[in-house]
Amino acid sequence: MRVFSKLLPKLTWKQLLSGVGMIALIAFSGLMVFETTKTEVTLTENGEKQSIKTHADTVEELLAESGITYEKHDAINHQLNTPVKNGMNITYDEANEVTVKVDGDEKHYYTTTDTVGELLKDEGIQLTKHDNMSLDKDASVEDGMTIAIDKAFQVTVNDGGDKERVWTNGGTVEQLLNEHEIELNKLDKIKPAKDKKVKKDTPVTITRIKKVTEEVKAPIDYQVEKREDNSLAKGKRNVIAKGKKGLVVKEYEVTKENGKEINRELIDKTVKRKSESRIVAIGTKVSAQNLTTLSDKSSSDKSGKVMYMNATAYSSNCSGCSGITATGINLNKNPNKKIVSVDTSVIPLGTKVWIEGYGTAIAADTGSNIVGNRIDLHFPSRSSALNFGRKTVKVKVLD
Structure with missing residues (x-):
């Protein structure tokens, strides 16, 4: 210093x-x-363009100089070892990681595309118009985003017998019904249940239940009232009143499944018009000259008499039938009882008879159409009565 x-x-x-x-x-x-002596280049990073002067020799050095770490999924328009030249355009796009779930199956993708639609196209993921995706195809791709895709499939819907193949993305049966605007009524049945999951191989069956009220008009047969008339010669008949059928209205609740009747229940019955009895006078007057002959024959006529008669059949539940015979027998409680309906002028009530093809029976009933050489046989059911039909039979008076 x-x-x-x-x-x-x-x-x-x-x-x-x-x-x-x-x-x-x-x-x-x-x-x-x-x-x-610096080289001037244009660097576009994730869409943002900037002009850079650099002494970097390669593209990789330029990226490092700019604070960019290149990963294998990133996109760049030059090889990393490409020499840097003056006026060079370098484009770098950082890859975004995206999760794609297809029907719950999850895959991860790295992409530099801008939109969801471009990502799907690049990865070969095809969608139909029926598929459901959580994002629009025009939505921007962002790092860490999740795209959920529900692939559509067809199921068979049997709606009251009408079958149709419809598209769905799964979910519950109730969601399927809502998608296709299928409404259920209170009584309708559906299988599987509305809270069950829709599957590809499981058809959906809807049974349409409907209850309607139906009125049926039915005639009421008139009764035949026979009155003995001692002023009328024995064997003669005289109709005093022709008789008139009545009218009953029966109200039924009818249950239908898919339009077909499965049940019918009588809920009300109203007699609109009562029947009027047919009154027939039966002659009992015997001339003096025939009294002796009648007395002689009476004992032999009581039993052993054989006749051939026109036979029909009926059951206690026929239309207009009460189930109670003219002699008071309840056929509803005794459906298997052998009872025949007769013309009392031919076979008196209480007579025991044998009938070909039917067996031994009691004459205990009458009918408006059972006149003269006719006989009506009681059967326990309508079907067995119909099976008998109409035929000529041999009838033997036993006592």
């Missing part, structure tokens, strides 16, 4: 300033040379 102080007077301030200026000039010149 002392030596420098001794020398300083010998130097002029002018010479000192001149030296400092020279050093500054050299430094500035060096800086200018450094800057002018």
Whole structure:
């Protein structure tokens, strides 16, 4: 320091300033040379463009110089070892990680596409118009996003017998009904249940239940009332009143499944018009000259008499039948009882008879159409009565 102080007077301030200026000039010149020797390139990073001057030799060095870490899924328009040239355009897009769930199956993708639609196209994921996706195809791709896809499939819906194949993305049976605007009524049945999951191989069956009220008009047969008339010759008949059928209205609750009747229940019955009995006078007058002959024959006529009669059949539940015979027998409680309906002028009530193909029976009933050489046989059911039909049979009076 002392030596420098001794020398300083010998130097002029002018010479000192001149030296400092020279050093500054050299430094500035060096800086200018450094800057002018830089290469100028255009770097577009994730869509943002900027102009960069660099001394980097390769694209990889340029990225590192710009603070960009290249990963294998990222997109760049040059190889990393490509030499950097003046005026070069370098485009770099960082890959986004996206999760795609198809029917619950999850896969991860790295993509540099801009939209969801472009991602699906790049990865070969095809959609139909019936498929359901959680995002629109025009939605922007973002890192970490999840795209859920429900692939559509067809199921068979049997609606009251009408079958149709419909598209669905799964979910519950109730959701399927809502999608296709299928409404259920209160009584309708559905299988599987509405809260069950829809599956590809499981058809959906709807049974349409409907209850309607139906009125049926039915005639009421008139009764035949026979009155003995001692002013009328024995064997003669005289119709005093023709008789008139009545009318009953029966109200039924009819249950139908898919339009077909499955049950019918009588809920009300109203007699609109009562029947009027047919009254027939039966002659009992016997001439004096025939009294002796009648007395002689009476004992032999009681039993052993054989006749051939026109036979029909009926059951206790026929239309207009009460189930109670003219003699008071309840056929509803005794459905298997052998009872025949007769014309009392031919076979008196209470007579025991044998009938070909039917067996032994009691004459205990009458009917408006059972007149003369006719007989009506009681059977326990309507079907067995219909099976008998109408035929001529041999009838033997037993007692």
